Amino acid sequence: MNRRLILILLAALVVAVPLSLLAGRVWIDPFAPETRNASVILMQLRLPRAALALVLGAGLGASGAAMQGFLRNPLADPGLFGIAPGAALGAVLSFWTGYAASAWLLPVFALIGAGGAMALLALIAGREGGIALFTLAGLMISSLAGALMSLAISLSPTPFAMSEIVTWLMGTLADRSWREVWVATPFTLAGIGVLMAAGRSLDALTLGEAAARSLGVDPRRLQGLMIAGIGLTVGAGVAVAGIIGFVGLMVPHLVRPLTDRRPSSLIVPSALAGALLLLVADCLCRVLPLTGGELRLGIALSLLGAPFFLALLLRMRRGLA
Numbered sequence: 001m002n003r004r005l006i007l008i009l010l011a012a013l014v015v016a017v018p019l020s021l022l023a024g025r026v027w028i029d030p031f032a033p034e035t036r037n038a039s040v041i042l043m044q045l046r047l048p049r050a051a052l053a054l055v056l057g058a059g060l061g062a063s064g065a066a067m068q069g070f071l072r073n074p075l076a077d078p079g080l081f082g083i084a085p086g087a088a089l090g091a092v093l094s095f096w097t098g099y100a101a102s103a104w105l106l107p108v109f110a111l112i113g114a115g116g117a118m119a120l121l122a123l124i125a126g127r128e129g130g131i132a133l134f135t136l137a138g139l140m141i142s143s144l145a146g147a148l149m150s151l152a153i154s155l156s157p158t159p160f161a162m163s164e165i166v167t168w169l170m171g172t173l174a175d176r177s178w179r180e181v182w183v184a185t186p187f188t189l190a191g192i193g194v195l196m197a198a199g200r201s202l203d204a205l206t207l208g209e210a211a212a213r214s215l216g217v218d219p220r221r222l223q224g225l226m227i228a229g230i231g232l233t234v235g236a237g238v239a240v241a242g243i244i245g246f247v248g249l250m251v252p253h254l255v256r257p258l259t260d261r262r263p264s265s266l267i268v269p270s271a272l273a274g275a276l277l278l279l280v281a282d283c284l285c286r287v288l289p290l291t292g293g294e295l296r297l298g299i300a301l302s303l304l305g306a307p308f309f310l311a312l313l314l315r316m317r318r319g320l321a
Helices: 002-022 038-071 083-097 105-125 131-154 159-169 178-197 199-205 209-214 219-241 247-258 263-287 297-320
Strands: none
Touching (some): 038 199, 038 263, 083 159, 105 131, 178 199, 178 263, 199 263, 247 263
16 A cells, blocks of 8 residues: 555656646746746756755655654644754844855754754753653743744844844745755755654554563664654754745645554655645745735645644544544
8 A cells, every 4th residue: 555655646746846847927838948048947946946845845744754653643743843943043043143144054053953952852851751751842942942033033133134034934945046955955865764764663652652662662762763853854944945834744644544554654655745745835836826926835834734733623622522
């Protein structure tokens, strides 16, 4: 079943990628090679943007599937770990200090913020910290990072810096180049690899912590893999595109009924489905006829994810009734 699902998702991506390259404010007719600046639009604007959507979507989808398996909670989202807010805080500080003017320093600051959040999470949760403590530590880091970002915005040295911070936090793939693709890809692929390495332990964890220990699962190793895997995938995404939420929440739910529901079987299909979702969502953001410019990807996914989250809550409520 998983193999068939993976083939279907790959086929969908093969169809979606060329279509995304043609769609936009300026539609490109593949049968009209005389389209003005078509090669520049494709190679310098749309192709790197599509590649970045695939990379970031895959990372967010895989991290969401792994996190829901680790916490054994279908409502879990990678943002709960505090790594995304930590990365965002690092990026905000680069705007606040003016270092974002350098093309490479913005993602560097964001990755440092993600690394700091990972280290703080490991320090607070401790070596023997259970899942409950781990979750609470992530929520505390998220709250702290959010408060510090609000402080940085309120104390912004110039109106331009404040505008740049707020715009960047909305999350977008607009105006991204191959540089961002080269920054995000190695970290995201490494993170997905780490999460896949944790797959068997996540499968055992579905039986409960005590049962997982009896099967030879090392809680400290699993916790370290989760911090590293989600830190790399989410941190890389925030570093180049800002905060893009709900992908890690929605995608595993859409894919899970088509698998055997084991976390290890869900990671790769969720990565492919996340790539497809982000690619299609970004394409729709480009073609929507808005007078004020392009709809931000983070806003679009929040508008889609909030009703999805509400539907999940109502379904769980009916199940408990």
